[in-house]
Amino acid sequence: MDESTLMNTPRSAAAAPAADDPILSVRGLRKSFGSIEVLRGIDLDLTRGEVLAIIGPSGSGKSTLIRCLNMMEVPDSGELRLRGRPVARGFRSRNGSIGVGELRRHVGMVFQHFNLFPHKTVLENVIEGPVVVLKRPRAEAEAVAMDLLARVGLDAKRDAYPNHLSGGQKQRVAIARALAMQPDVLLLDEVTSALDPELVGEVLTVVRALAEEGMTMAIVTHEIAFAADVADRAVFIDRGVIAADGTPDAVLHNPEGERLRAFLARFHA
Amino acid sequence: MYHWDFQVVVQSWDLFLIGLWLTLLYTVGSIVLGVVIGLLVCFARLSDFAVVRIAARSYQEIFRCTPLLVQILWFYYALPLLIGVSIDNSVAAILTLSLYVGAFYAEIFRGGIASIERGQHEAAAALGMSGGQAMRRIILPQAAKRMLPAFINQSVIQFKNTSLISVISVGELAYMAAVVNGETYRPLEAYTVVAVLYFLLLFPLTQMADRLERHLRVSD
Known part of the structure; x- marks a missing residue:
């Protein structure tokens, strides 16, 4: 069976009401590393307030996909839009199109390896972006940073080195720095x-609070x-395409399709 | 038993002082110029253009794989024949010393920058920093710390290498020792004094460098 038959796109940009306009949208995203095509035509919308979980086996292209969303990886083809404005390849924004620099000011990223x-x-880690990129006064940036550090429970560590x-x-x-x-x-x-297993919970708690x-x-x-x-929504990426897309309940608990079921079965084994 | 007599050397203290001054001048001057050359060549090595990379690499290898002594002689005696203009020995000396150390500095800088993990570039980029901002704020400060031991080591070698410009009669410390030796026939005293002077200047410097290195390690 062709994977594309599993694909459903619940939020069509054209059909959705204005309030539901996606913040980020990608169309026809393709990316190869050498001779391996990692992403083979991805269409995806991210709506304001939405928490989207991207799951899939290792090598499925899910990390490449998320790294394309802030141009950390430059797609070979396809289109990325931020609030409807197309993202260009260059760093600076120019007439209508958004540069990579501006895109990344609006789209933060937290990495696996911090x-x-x-x-x-x-504290210097957290104020670096606001002071250097947004040109905020240092005192103001520090006040915001201390609030954020308090929220992630690390205000006491302000002067510690990583x-x-x-x-x-x-x-x-790292989450406070992105925020x-x-x-x-x-x-x-x-x-x-x-992370060591016993440290996973404290990070997930922060993410849950953000959600x-x-x-x-x-x-x-x-x-x-x-x-x-x-998550409000989950997509299952398999071999470079979105193989399932829906509510977490539908995708994760009532999976359709052999490969998704096989993938999820491993977590229950 | 050799009879030491530093009296003759002490009488020439003014020559040693001038020599010392010129040694310091050529060391500091060639290090400053060498850092400028090294940075330019380092960024040329990291350039997107193959021609620029190859040119920078060629320069580095020419100066790293030929002896400094030969370079000094070549710039003073051979280059003027090529360009038809005679070159002052001080110009040939500073030019050669700077180009020589610049080739090594460029490699130290490049290695330091290349040693910074890709994740640091990505974290800076993810905040919306430009390439220049990321380089200045994130990459270079970390790279500088890693470069420091090699940089200081190369600079210490450079200090001692200035003695080679005595072959084109630049009146630095080693040249003055030869002058004093010629006047007094006291090579043991003359060259011992010079060796001690080099040591007295460099030993505190290497000690300070060690302390600086430890100080910079606070964030580790």
Whole structure:
């Protein structure tokens, strides 16, 4: 059976009402690494306030997909739009099209391996974007940063260097750093995959709180139970295409299709 | 038993002082120029254009794979024949010293920058930083710390390498030792004094470098 027959697109941009306009949308996204085509034509919309879980076997292209959403990977073809404006390849925005720089100011990202700046303290990590990129006054950026650090429970660590933190703490700082840019969308790329099992919970708690506050997020995760719980919608990526798309309940608990069932079965084994 | 007599050397203290001054001048001057050359060549090595990369690499290999002494002699005696203009020995000296150390610095800088994990570039980019902002704020400060030991090591070598410009009669410390030796026939005293002077200047510097390195390690 062709995978594309499994694909359903519940939110058509044309049919949706204005309030439901996607913040981020991709059409016909394709990406190859060498001779391997990792993404083979992805259409996806992300609506304001939506929490989208992206699941799939390793090598399915889910990380590449989320990394295309802020142009960390440059697609070979296809279109990316931020609030309807097309994203161009260059760094600067120009007449109508959005540059990569502006895109990333609105679309934050948290990485699997945290990627905190080791030469800067926790507070300096969090204010770096607002001060350098948004040109905010330092005092103002620090006040915002301290609020965020308090929310992730790390205000006491403001002067610590990242290498003195646990993995869970590092990832919470990384989330605060991304939030300090006040992004419209947050991309979470396997943010618990590099953590010791006992540290996963503290990061998921922060993500869950963000979801409850209405943060728009795309989450690539292997935590199926968490995805089912926190997401409004789940897509299953398989061999470079969206093989299933629907509510977490439909996709994760009543899976249609052999490969999705096989994938999910592994988590119950 | 050799009879040490530093009296003759002490009488020439003014020559040693001038020599010391010129040694410091050529060291600092060639290090400053070498850093500028090194940075330019380093970024040329990281360029998107193959021609620029190859040109930078060629320069580096020419200066790294030929002896400094030969380079000094070539720039002073051979280059003027090619360009038809005689070159002052001080110009040939600073030019050669700077180009020589610049080739090594470029490699140290490039290696330091290349050693920074891809995730750091990505984290900076994800915040919306431009390539220049990421380089200045995130990559270079971390790379500088990693480069420091190699940079200091190369600079210490450079300090001592200035002695080679004595072959084209630049009156730095080693040249002055030869002058004093010629006047007094006291090579043991003259060259011992010079060796001690080099040591007295460099030893505190290497100690300071160690302390600086430890100090920079606070974030590790």
